[in-house]
Amino acid sequence: MNWWSRLWRRNHMEEQLEKELRFHLDQHASDLIARGRSAEQAQREARIALGGPEQVKQYCREARGTRWAEELLQDTRYALRSFRRKPGFAASTVLISALGIGATTVMFTLINSVLLRPLPFSQPARLVVLHGFLEHLGEFWGFSYPDFKDIRQESRSLVVAGWTYTGGTISAPGEPEYVDGRQISADLFPALGISPLYGRAFRSEEDRPGAAPVAMISYDLWQRRFAGDRAALGRKLIFDGKNCVVIGIAPPGFQLSGEADVFTPLGQSTDLRMQNRSAAFVNVVARLAAGVTPNQAQEEVSLIHRRLAREYPKSDAGVRMLVRPFMQDLVKDVRGTLWLLLSAVGLVLFIACVNIASLFLIRAVSRERELAMRVALGAGRGRLVRQCMTESAVLGLCGGVLGIFAAAVSLHPFVALWPGSLPRVNEIRIDWRVLCFAIGMSLLCGLLFGLAPALRVPVHRLEQALRGGRTVTAGSRHLHSPFVISEIALAVVLLVSAGMLGHTLLALSSLNPGLDPRNVLTARFALSPNAMANPAQIRSAWQEVLDRARKVPDVQFVALADIVPMREGENVLNYRTTSNPLPPGQEPFALASSVTPDYLKVMGIPLHQGRFFDQQDREGSEAVVVVDENLAQHAFGRKDVVGKRLWIQAMGAPARIIGVVGHVRHWGLAGDDQSRVHDQMYYPFAQVPVPLLHFFSSIMSITIRTRTPPLNVAEVLQRALRGASGDQALYEIRDMEQLIGASLARQRFLSFLFGIFAGIALLLACIGVYGVLAYLTRQRTSEIGVRMALGASAHDVMWLVLRQSLKMIAVGVGLGMIAALAAGRFLRHLVEGMGPINAATFAMMILLLVLAALLASFVPALRASLIDPVKALRQE
């Protein structure tokens, strides 16, 4: 019979044991009778020979090897029975731990799904990305297409693939719709180690200029436009004016820095930047060849790059090329936030555990007599310790199971709250690792809060405990204070962090964005591919867009811009103040924005000097720029720079500065100060060089100042701008206030969560203080009675209790302050725009905690002062 059946059939085993021993006794007795003993005498002797039947049975049970499991079952049953006796205690314990474990499980699920689980590619650890690095710019992702091709061709240690962002209108089949796309090199799918769901990936002969247009589509688009029909393969798709044949369906959930619907071969791109070694716009992904280490790959890439830098010093000198793990690159923005939140949630869980532990301790002290009784009846100490631990572990597990359910329910709503995009969001789910984590955590918590009571199992001075003497309680004051102190200290950490985040958020929100965000609408706009045949046609198409938009009711000003403040997208250009070239990497740089004349009026950016662009600044007239105050100060050391000239490499001829405007917080209210790019300049869209016009037309946005709330006009505008062929569309429609709000989304999100955590921590700490003080005061009832009988006033008694709590609060706050300072450093490192710890905020949060804790201790103190000494003494 194996271990399990011995355990499960233990009733049967017991019967057999009983029968076997009975047989032995009877047999022995009858032998003795045969030898002439009386029946009574015989039975007595047989029993003596065998020994105490219960003891023999117990030894036999132990020989079975299932005793501990049986006792565990017994303890569990006992625990459940004792919880039924005190359902309030059990329920509050389970709820508090479910809250802590649920929140921790949600955060761990995110960390597990986003950071820990391997990527859905084959051998994801072998994937790397290549980054460029410039001293003054830091690390950046882009490579030029010629550089990419050279690296791909020369590298032996890497299988190199590239991709770029694109987008366009699908005009057939079905309604016109603007979708995001990616241009990918033919080696991308093999390099990632994935294959299309249906159809095939691009061949290398398709990945070159002039090849027949082909496209792969996303699983979503396939479902949306083709209802998941396999016949979609081989169908025509008119994307961005090109007639492509659909050759493959990407696997569901396939992402390249966000979702995209159409994939086209990078080599077919007619983008002018394809030939330009200075235009860094290709993302490079690579797989390490078999047996190659990342370091070897790095050495090889550096070697290739040194050759490129020698050959093409103008574009490639001064840049370094770095090999970075793919995973690290993918999650670098969220890694810190996720760990931060997990640690915050962990603190909350820990406070919850400490709270429950102190509740358990209080209960254990009041159960001292019960335990002493059991020791007196022969229970071993180990057995009782195990029993205490079982009780708390059962509660912990109940809390854990409830917490897992809570986590499963709240996981997706929480992810939806996440500011910005969370990488791998479609992979987020609860898996076995999360379950193990949650169960493990709840068991650990259970053991943690059962430990203190278990260690208090009485072994000495039993008779004192049995008599219910009060001497035992003297020690429990010292036993309880560590719990209260640690709860307070941890609450201080969370409160101060929340306070700092809140303060930061307030400070950042009150910053001047540098523009007037009220009633401003921004949207990306895709010009009809039909309108982009030649430069003249493009210019007149844009002019028509501006004219039509201006006629929409409630529209005040309209302008085009290639980049919009606080939104993704940037264009950074080098500039000089003299005609002499500087060594590569030494030139100053500025954010450059190509706009139409009304841009300043739309955005409400203040003009400090000179003028902004007008209709006279066009192709062929003198090249002009407008700079912001930072650039003026930085480049010339003064404000009045109108009339000076700037040499901008990308533009050819030097441009004359015709105006100085205010600085706009382009990188977001929080991000602008951290950005490496502080200078800004504007140049007229009308002066964009003809070769670049087509490209610029694909990235222009429309910005509008309205008289009414801006989103109201969006629909009318959308209709007005459809264009002759009806395939022009506004997309990513935002109002400026939304964009500004979104630029603080991370700070707001963290403040919100920390606010909640801090609130819970404060509440739990107060409950802890209240519970422990109420208990201690009750234990001291007779002492207080004596004091009052000897002349102590109600005031003295209150002070007696409050002094006790003040001591704990003071120690807790002291320790908490030290920890909070450390936590503050950690936060500053992680959150953009976070200032050093603000003394006022710090003081306010501590005051809040002290007041709340005092309030919690006031109730027991008051109750103590109302004790009737006569009654109290009579109890003794």
Place this chain on the structure above:
Amino acid sequence: MAAQKSDLPQGTLDLLILKAVAVEPVHGYAIAQRLEQVSGGVVQVPEGSLYPALHRLENRGFLAADWKKTETGREAKFYKLTRKGRKQLDAEAASWQRLIEGVGLILGIAERGAQ
């Protein structure tokens, strides 16, 4: 003169039980009887530890047990030696033999030396 009784050396009970069961399936009481008879009353088998030892040996797979009728018609639990038990018996008996020889040798040498 009554035979002097000695306590059972540690660990030998298992060996004795295995030996007692080796011939044919027997029940617990019979094992106790047999051990007492065969050793001529020299070895005191504590009956209280007999049953835990039987259960332990059964759990370790050295013994197998069956409920069968005795000659008096009552049901009793009969133990018999398994293949694994027989190997164990041989191994333990051999090591016990070596121990006895070793100890006897030492005692013999000591006696000769004293003469």
